[in-house]
Amino acid sequence: xxxxxxxxxxxxVLITEEELRECVKKLGEQISxxxxxKNLLMVSVLKGSVVFMSxxxxxxxxxxxxxxxxxxxxxxxxxxxxxxxxxxxxxxQLEGKDLLIVEDILDSGMTLSYLSQxxxxxxxxxxxxxxxxxxxxxxxxxxxxxxxxxxxxxxxVVGYGLDYSEKYRNLPYIxxxxxEVYSK
Ligand code: IMP
Ligand code: MG
Numbered sequence: 001x002x003x004x005x006x007x008x009x010x011x012x013v014l015i016t017e018e019e020l021r022e023c024v025k026k027l028g029e030q031i032s033x034x035x036x037x038k039n040l041l042m043v044s045v046l047k048g049s050v051v052f053m054s055x056x057x058x059x060x061x062x063x064x065x066x067x068x069x070x071x072x073x074x075x076x077x078x079x080x081x082x083x084x085x086x087x088x089x090x091x092x093q094l095e096g097k098d099l100l101i102v103e104d105i106l107d108s109g110m111t112l113s114y115l116s117q118x119x120x121x122x123x124x125x126x127x128x129x130x131x132x133x134x135x136x137x138x139x140x141x142x143x144x145x146x147x148x149x150x151x152x153x154x155x156x157v158v159g160y161g162l163d164y165s166e167k168y169r170n171l172p173y174i175x176x177x178x179x180e181v182y183s184k
Pocket of ligand 1 (some may be wrong): 028034079092103105106108109110111112155156157158162163
């Protein structure tokens, strides 16, 4: 499918729709095996992870609950502010649950480091992290993903849920944004 207006702002396609589909299916199979007999609660961190979440949950073949949480870390720019604030909290209680935090991208790790600390205090049975993308070069917090889809280089990427200034989330692939778009 052509998304001409948005495609013009993309320097190059990093991960195609086909590659995303295959990878998410494999992750789902792995998570289904690992969480067999457990109390899986998938928590999607809004809004970047919604596309990943909706594909991942459908590739999971065991019973799973879902919930959503919204935190702010980046504002509308490309650099982390270091400030993480809860905009929307979970509806579910966490006690006895095997929590799987679903994220779009693990960058500096500050958001997830804060979130997992906060959620751990609510006594879930376990906490793991599934991120679609991992940018290990940019990590400043001491945190790793238990499941990741792709390692990506230190470039600003958009699509498949990821945004720049709330735009490009609906692109079906992951692409590197042209630097002139955010230096304007
Ligand atoms: P962290 O706290 O630095 O790990 O940042 C995590 C959040 O920053 C992600 O959930 C994204 O919303 C955003 N982010 C980091 N890198 C990118 C990127 O390359 N493209 C779009 N959003 C990004
Ligand atoms: Mg974002």
